[in-house]
Amino acid sequence: MTFVLALTIGVLYATGTYLLLRRGAVRVVFGLALLGYAANLLIFTAGRLVREGPPIVPAGAFAPPVPSADPLPQALILTAIVIGFGVQAFALVLLKRTCQEAGTDDVDGMREEGS
Amino acid sequence: MNLLLVLPLLVPLATAIATILLSRAPRAARAASFAGAAGLLAASGFLLSATIDGTILVTQSGSWPAPFGISLVADRFAAAMVVVAAVILAAVVAFSAAGIDAARERFGYHPLLHVLSMGVCGAFLTGDLFNLYVWFEVMLMSSFVLVSLGGERAQLTGALKYVVLNLVSSALFLAGAGLLYGSVGTLNMADAAVALRALPAQGLPSVVATLFLVAFGIKAAAFPLFFWLPASYHTPPMPVAALFAGLLTKVGVYALVRVLTLVFNRDPGFTSPLVLWIAGLTMVTGVLGAMAQTDVRKVLSFHIVSQIGYMLMGLGVGTRLALAGTVFYVLHHIVVKANLFLVAGVTRRVGGSFSLDRLGGLLGRSPLLAAAFLVPALSLAGIPPLSGFWAKYLLVRSGLEAGHGAIVAVALAVSLLTLFSMTKIWAEAFWKPAPAHDPGASTPPLSVAERASLLGPVLALCAITVAIGLGAGVLFRFADGAATQLLDPDLYIRAVLGTRGGGS
Numbered sequence: 001m002t003f004v005l006a007l008t009i010g011v012l013y014a015t016g017t018y019l020l021l022r023r024g025a026v027r028v029v030f031g032l033a034l035l036g037y038a039a040n041l042l043i044f045t046a047g048r049l050v051r052e053g054p055p056i057v058p059a060g061a062f063a064p065p066v067p068s069a070d071p072l073p074q075a076l077i078l079t080a081i082v083i084g085f086g087v088q089a090f091a092l093v094l095l096k097r098t099c100q101e102a103g104t105d106d107v108d109g110m111r112e113e114g115s
Numbered sequence: 116m117n118l119l120l121v122l123p124l125l126v127p128l129a130t131a132i133a134t135i136l137l138s139r140a141p142r143a144a145r146a147a148s149f150a151g152a153a154g155l156l157a158a159s160g161f162l163l164s165a166t167i168d169g170t171i172l173v174t175q176s177g178s179w180p181a182p183f184g185i186s187l188v189a190d191r192f193a194a195a196m197v198v199v200a201a202v203i204l205a206a207v208v209a210f211s212a213a214g215i216d217a218a219r220e221r222f223g224y225h226p227l228l229h230v231l232s233m234g235v236c237g238a239f240l241t242g243d244l245f246n247l248y249v250w251f252e253v254m255l256m257s258s259f260v261l262v263s264l265g266g267e268r269a270q271l272t273g274a275l276k277y278v279v280l281n282l283v284s285s286a287l288f289l290a291g292a293g294l295l296y297g298s299v300g301t302l303n304m305a306d307a308a309v310a311l312r313a314l315p316a317q318g319l320p321s322v323v324a325t326l327f328l329v330a331f332g333i334k335a336a337a338f339p340l341f342f343w344l345p346a347s348y349h350t351p352p353m354p355v356a357a358l359f360a361g362l363l364t365k366v367g368v369y370a371l372v373r374v375l376t377l378v379f380n381r382d383p384g385f386t387s388p389l390v391l392w393i394a395g396l397t398m399v400t401g402v403l404g405a406m407a408q409t410d411v412r413k414v415l416s417f418h419i420v421s422q423i424g425y426m427l428m429g430l431g432v433g434t435r436l437a438l439a440g441t442v443f444y445v446l447h448h449i450v451v452k453a454n455l456f457l458v459a460g461v462t463r464r465v466g467g468s469f470s471l472d473r474l475g476g477l478l479g480r481s482p483l484l485a486a487a488f489l490v491p492a493l494s495l496a497g498i499p500p501l502s503g504f505w506a507k508y509l510l511v512r513s514g515l516e517a518g519h520g521a522i523v524a525v526a527l528a529v530s531l532l533t534l535f536s537m538t539k540i541w542a543e544a545f546w547k548p549a550p551a552h553d554p555g556a557s558t559p560p561l562s563v564a565e566r567a568s569l570l571g572p573v574l575a576l577c578a579i580t581v582a583i584g585l586g587a588g589v590l591f592r593f594a595d596g597a598a599t600q601l602l603d604p605d606l607y608i609r610a611v612l613g614t615r616g617g618g619s
Binding site: 009015020025028029032034035039040042044045046047048070072073079080082083086087090091094095097098101102107 | 176245248252254259260263266268271273274275278279282283286287289290292293294296298300302436440539
């Protein structure tokens with residue numbers, strides 16, 4: 001399973017980087033989103049994958065049973081997803097306004113003749 | 116819960132909320148904004164006075180013991196950074212009274228300034244890597260809005276570049292934090308530093324260190340990933356640009372210093388030469404970029420890049436004197452750079468333009484402004500007895516002592532070229548006679564209120580620059596103390612983890 005996730009992360013990073021290097025601003029924003037997803041999956045995988053081991057401390061014990069899933073990466077990812085959502089929403093609106101003002105979505109075409 | 120550590124976060128937050136609530140009453144909002152900036156200055160002053168004797172203040176939020184909760188930590192370096200951040204915020208808020216238009220004020224200018232400072236202070240004070248990511252995002256999010264607020268075309272295209280590269284940096288930072296958690300199971304910086312000692316210095320820790328280096332390097336606008344800065348910093352109104360120029364890149368430098376001295380300090384054979392190369396190339400590309408520009412704002416933007424190189428140089432050399440030089444340089448530079456952007460704002464107001472081709476004759480029209488430009492400009496270039504001279508002196512001397520002749524030569528040459536750039540602005544904007552179609556001829560003279568609001572903060576920051584220059588010994592002793600703390604991570608670790616982090 002780790003292998004499949006590692007492969008997915010690699011594909012996401014590759015696609016994200018490729019899109020970031022394109023000239024169309026829409027693709028660039030999609031590339032950013034993919035990079036964010038890749039980072040999130042990376043944290044998830046780095047927290048080690050454990051099936052069906054909820055990290056709940058049984059009554060009377062002082063530590064969760066081994067092996068149990070590490071809940072912290074999931075909390076981190078949740079935070080990162082929320083932040084990423086806000087930032088991507090902002091990037092999309094900014095993109096829309098910029099394309100309207102500049103009259104193009106070509107990043108190379110967005111020179112500053114207007115200023 | 117130590118209130119001193121929490122106040123620099125709470126005061127800006129409370130001010131931001133107050134200014135949002137007062138958004139219909141611009142005068143009251145302005146007053147609240149200024150009161151908040153003054154409050155932050157006071158809070159940071161208390162924090163500094165509590166840490167200046169070498170105490171490392173620590174608070175575990177929610178009373179969760181480290182490494183399970185989020186630690187807030189203030190050593191000398193962090194406390195001093197919070198103080199300068201508060202100084203710059205106060206100067207910018209005062210400048211904004213006449214330096215920002217009513218439309219921007221109505222659409223959340225003041226709340227954003229304070230949320231931005233909260234993010235900056237949080238990044239300085241946190242002792243947890245994931246929390247650092249969150250503070251970075253708080254800071255970035257408000258800076259995104261500030262940079263595009265107003266919606267002019269140049270602003271928007273600049274903002275897009277700014278947003279994209281900073282988000283790439285955040286994604287890399289997040290990946291680095293994930294990999295670090297995967298290898299040591301903690302994100303508390305002190306705890307991670309202890310846990311990394313059990314791992315070999317090379318291998319995965321080096322990969323993670325490189326990820327952080329790239330991520331913070333983008334934020335600090337270091338070579339080769341600085342292009343977003345000159346593409347965007349000249350577009351927002353000058354008070355915003357001054358705040359960005361003073362603080363945001365320096366947060367990246369601070370994070371680099373923190374992470375490389377505390378967490379990834381075990382493989383200097385790998386990181387030091389890398390940082391030195393980046394430092395040298397950053398200095399050279401920045402200063403060469405500045406020489407080609409004729410817009411005051413762009414000249415200043417490129418000089419931010421080249422100055423970042425000096426700060427990294429101290430980190431790369433890595434001796435106690437060099438780190439003291441870096442601390443000194445960062446503190447001096449924040450004041451000088453923010454001031455130069457504010458001066459550019461006044462120049463635009465008085466001279467009617469940012470373009471060196473169209474400006475002229477400002478020496479006659481406003482001798483006070485000319486003097487206020489000369490102080491930070493000469494300090495930036497490193498002319499004694501101003502603050503920049505001592506900062507460069509420390510770095511050059513530490514470089515020579517450690518046998519890094521090449522980087523010292525680069526630093527000296529770049530400083531000469533900086534002087535060239537500054538004299539270019541001086542000669543074109545202030546000294547040469549006003550051009551035939553003088554855009555400044557139609558600008559009304561500064562009113563009394565404008566003088567107080569625009570020139571007041573500029574002169575105050577000039578006074579700080581001169582004071583640092585004349586009392587360099589005091590700041591040097593402080594910077595030396597900060598460097599001693601940075602070089603002995605066990606102090607930090609013991610302060611955060613208590614007895615657990617004891618021996619190394």
